[in-house]
Amino acid sequence: MILIVTIIYYQYIKKEDVPLPTALHPVVEERTNQLIQNMADQGITVVITDGFRSVEEQNILYEQGRTTEGSIVTYARGGESLHNFGLAVDFALKTEAGQVIWDMEFDGNGNGSPDWMEVVERAKELGFEWGGDWMGFEDYPHLQLDFGLSLSELQRGERPTEEALTAY
Template identity: 50%
Template sequence: METDALIVLLTILLPLSFIAERITNLIKLFIPDGFLGLGNVRYKEDDPIMEKKRERRIFAISLISGELVSFSLKADLFAIINQGTFGWTTPTTGYSWIIGCLFTGFFLSWGSKFWHDLLEILLEMKNIRRVNVKAKTLEVKQKEVEVAEKASEQPVTLPVEAKPEVKEDKLSLNRIKMLHPKLRQEVEQIYRELVKQRIPVRITDTLRTFKEQEALYAIGRTKPGSIVTKAKPGQSYHNYGLALDFCLLTNDGREATWNRAADLNLNQKADWDEVVALFKHYGWEWGGDWASFKDYPHLQKTFGFSTAKLLDMHSNANVDSEGYVKI
């Protein structure tokens, strides 16, 4: 199955699984314990054996909810795959739609988080951006370097004096001042080292307030657009000034680029990798190393604290005079 067809399938299954989950939650909330011999489904059992039985009852409710949604809307899996549509107006022959609805109901019982994560992975694969360096003077110098390398069959790098000059970026310096007090001096030192190496980097985001995080989390959920974050307010290291995002700059600092292959300082190395390597040297974690949701512009230094612990400290006013959690 092609990626586009999979995205259509997941786009349909995701909202349906949300509906099935809401029905399951309503049953768990309002059906009395012991109703029709159902037993406890609301509260976690201390006894592992009883908890297993409770989990099986919840799974059965989820399966019933999924089938209820599937048959109510005639969400025939075969019609969704073949035509990208569902509903009682979808033409079918025979009773194959019943089997298709049974399959759909079964898949809906897996939960919306499964389909959301799978859809997110597919969209990331489809929407990876490839931005080329457009600055004409840099392109000319890179071609000259390539020609010289082929002629001598030896790696050629330009001396620092011949590389494009990089000026300090005021926006970056201002955003560095919004980081946690324990990180400001270190990041300023890293930034100036990158400028010294003629790597044109910009810090695009540092501290993000809980309110800003809430607005960002709403995109793709309650607001228009594609989902950009899985972190609710308090669940991002940005909320505590312990993370930053960056990009590279071209055209004398006037254009931003996320091209991870760009070599703007002409030293035969990708500038993006050089930025990441320098931050890692100081003990930072890179989002590009994450297994599931890779966040290539993201860097964070957590000092061993989880976001749950930081949120607890913030909620209990364990903060300094500037409002940052005490580390």
Template identity: 55%
Template structure:
């Protein structure tokens, strides 16, 4: 009886080990394929179109903006994440590679460009003289175009940030979900 239990245990462990080996091999293959086929290399076409509309509509009311960031590669994201932690500078993001909508081509950042060509991140500036903050006017245009604005976030205010998520979470994007290239 003891030999039967031992044989059964060995048989069970062999079956379990085989199952785990096959599962792990398939999981690694799936992740490699997902990484190869699904990471974008630029802005999503709809985000790109809305970015251009934002720049033009801001210019129509006398605000010159510069898009300071759009798509970010995983390496760029990790470089920004290390800033203020492992490299000199201030912390500018809490997102590591794969944790930012920038990594999926779904986000942009902007700043105000002055007449002399310099760039400022001044949220109180009223360069067009209408009594309203240029920064908040640009954010309002962005929201009208369908962007979510980082200045509305509860915990970490990211005033330069605009994103269109298409209803997808970062977790879903990490799992390979992607928005359509056209709006219906």
């Protein structure tokens, strides 16, 4: 019994030593670029407003609306967001006039469907989860690929395996 507990404890410690990523995961970056191109082909310009965030950058965002000026934009502290693991991006739309907007009803390509939801639909087809589907705090600009890993697994040092990458 002591041996099993020791092995589990050692594995837990060992996984914690895995460094945090420093950029978007290559598959997330590839799928994001694919999304941008697919939407451009449909007359919709997608702008990525945020991708990878360091723990420090996440903490600064967390303080917004709490101890610093502005509205609350996140409920995740540093290390609690998939942005910190390179697995999430935030997007907006760009109008023909060059204005970056977060208008979920805007139909810039004039096909009768909101551009925002066209982006979301295509993102989901590419394997992304949309923050607008979350219960409680809907995060409409947020897209993430978690490769089947929970936040707690990522915090313990788990990273997407080759098997998980091919499944997405």
